[in-house]
Amino acid sequence: MKNLIEFLAKCNHWFVFILLEVISFILLFQWNSYQGSVFFSSANAVAGKFYEWDADIEHLFSLSKVNQELTQRNAYLEHEVMDLASNLTKATGDKSLMKSSQLEMLRTYRLIPAEVVNNSLNKRDNFITLDKGSADGIKKDMGVVCGTGVVGIVYLTSLHYSVVIPVLNSQSSISVAIQKRGYFGYLHWTGGPSNVAYVDDIPLHAHFKLHDQIVTSGYSSVFPPGILVGTILHVYNSSDGLSYRLMIKLATDFGNLRDVCVIDDTVMQQQLQVLRAAQDSIKEKEGGDEN
Numbered sequence: 404m405k406n407l408i409e410f411l412a413k414c415n416h417w418f419v420f421i422l423l424e425v426i427s428f429i430l431l432f433q434w435n436s437y438q439g440s441v442f443f444s445s446a447n448a449v450a451g452k453f454y455e456w457d458a459d460i461e462h463l464f465s466l467s468k469v470n471q472e473l474t475q476r477n478a479y480l481e482h483e484v485m486d487l488a489s490n491l492t493k494a495t496g497d498k499s500l501m502k503s504s505q506l507e508m509l510r511t512y513r514l515i516p517a518e519v520v521n522n523s524l525n526k527r528d529n530f531i532t533l534d535k536g537s538a539d540g541i542k543k544d545m546g547v548v549c550g551t552g553v554v555g556i557v558y559l560t561s562l563h564y565s566v567v568i569p570v571l572n573s574q575s576s577i578s579v580a581i582q583k584r585g586y587f588g589y590l591h592w593t594g595g596p597s598n599v600a601y602v603d604d605i606p607l608h609a610h611f612k613l614h615d616q617i618v619t620s621g622y623s624s625v626f627p628p629g630i631l632v633g634t635i636l637h638v639y640n641s642s643d644g645l646s647y648r649l650m651i652k653l654a655t656d657f658g659n660l661r662d663v664c665v666i667d668d669t670v671m672q673q674q675l676q677v678l679r680a681a682q683d684s685i686k687e688k689e690g691g692d693e694n
Contacts, residue, residue, distance in 0.1 A: 512627055512666050512667060512668055513666075513667045514664040514665070514666060514667070515535060515539055515540055515541060515664060515665040515666075515667055516535075516662065516663075516664055517533040517534055517535040517539075517541070517547075517565070517662075517663050517664070517665055518533065518534045518535075518661060518662055518663070519531055519532070519533060519534075519660050519661050519662075519663060520532050520533065520534050520564075522657070522660060524571065524597045524657060524658055527572075527573050527594050528572050528573055528574060529569055529571045529572050530558070530566055530567065530568065530569070530572070531547075531554070531555060531566070531567040531569050531660070532564060532565070532566055532567075533547075533564065533565040533566075533567060533663065533665070534563070534564065535563070535564070535565060535665065536560045536561050536562050536563045536564045536565050537560045537561065537562055538562045538563055539563075540667055541557060541560050541565050541665050541667075542557065542560060543557055543558065543559065543560060544556060544557060544625060545557045545625070545665050545666055545667065545668060546625040546626040546665070546666040546668070547567050547569075547663050547664070547665050547666070548626075548630055548663065548664055548666065549655055549660060549662065549663045549664070550662070551631065551654045551655055551656065552630065552631040552632055552633065552653070552654030552655045553570060553577065553619060553626065553630055553631070553632050553654075553655060554567065554569055554570070554655055554657075554660065554663050555567045555568050555569035555570055555572070555575060556568050556575070556577075556625055557665065565665070569657065570590065570592055570600055570632075570653065570655070570657075571592050571597055571600075571657055572592065573591075573592065573593070573594070575590070575591065575592060576589050576590065576591060577589065577590040577619065577625075577626070577632070578590075578619070578620040578622045578623055578626075579602055579617050579618065579619055579620055579632050580617070580618060580619070580620040580621075580628075581605070581609070581611045581615050581616075581617060581635075582615065582616040582617070582618045582629075584609070584610065584611050584615065586605055586606060586609040586611065587605075587620045587622065588602040588603050588604040588605045588646075588649070589602065589603050589604055590602055590617070590632060590651070591603060597653075597657045597658055598652060598653050598656070598657075599636070599650060599651065599652060599653065600633065600651050600653055601648055601649065601650055601651060602617060602648070602649040602651055603641065603646065603648050604641075604646050605646055605647040605648070605649055606646055606647070607645070607646060607647060609647065611635065612635070613635050613636070613637070613638070614634050614635060614636075615634065615635050616631060616632075616633075616634055616635075617631075617632040617633050617634065617635065617649070617651055618630060618631055618632055619632065624668050625666075625668070626666065627666070631654045632651065632653065632654060633651040633652050633653040633654045634651065634652050634654070635649050635650070635651060636649075636650045636651065636652050637649070637650035638650075
């Protein structure tokens with residue numbers, strides 16, 4: 404306390420000077436319109452700049468949520484496109500478009516937004532980690548998509564995280580079809596560039612063109628039909644000469660992947676469980692009759 408009093412006594416002339424300066428500025432800007440307008444304009448400019456910085460920072464932190472919403476919206480819009488295609492099929496009788504039974508399956512799915520927290524590209528068996536898990540309703544064997552196309556299939560889940568086998572994994576095998584042509588095969592990745600994969604088992608009598616789109620076939624409960632996979636870049640004969648192998652440019656940019664959606668197929672899984680239970684019951688009955 405004594406040191407503080409000594410300091411104030413020693414520097415009292417500076418405090419008096421600052422006080423007089425403040426009073427002078429107040430009188431100057433309050434009683435002189437020109438100086439007051441200059442001060443007001445300058446203060447507004449400084450405040451405006453701070454508000455602008457604050458808005459930019461807030462906008463930056465909100466981009467993650469915006470991206471998740473856009474990803475989910477894109478996936479829903481793909482479903483809407485397929486719905487329109489089904490209506491067109493009914494109106495024109497064109498059987499090359501989706502079957503109505505396949506479209507009914509789309510209505511049983513909901514999308515769970517998630518964010519990629521870990522991703523690899525340079526391995527033969529790459530994996531993706533998501534920030535959502537079983538607590539969010541994610542289960543093994545659920546399909547994963549992004550706003551531009553197919554990503555992969557859920558392999559493992561914990562309470563708050565999931566591991567996905569992406570298309571860029573040697574163990575990945577996804578049933579796909581050539582859009583509007585009806586021929587289907589299986590999507591594989593053999594290593595190399597992260598934007599190229601291959602479709603095997605396309606029959607030799609199939610008719611298609613380069614740059615035709617490859618979409619999910621809908622022949623499983625993992626992916627709804629019609630989700631974009633990529634476009635045809637090149638056509639080869641298979642090693643046994645009995646089918647075509649197609650080089651595909653993938654629609655998903657795995658090197659810049661962040662926001663995805665997991666397809667919740669709960670209703671379809673329940674239907675499959677009932678079907679499997681019925682099949683098991685028939686087998687048990689047949690086995691009992693034989694005995």
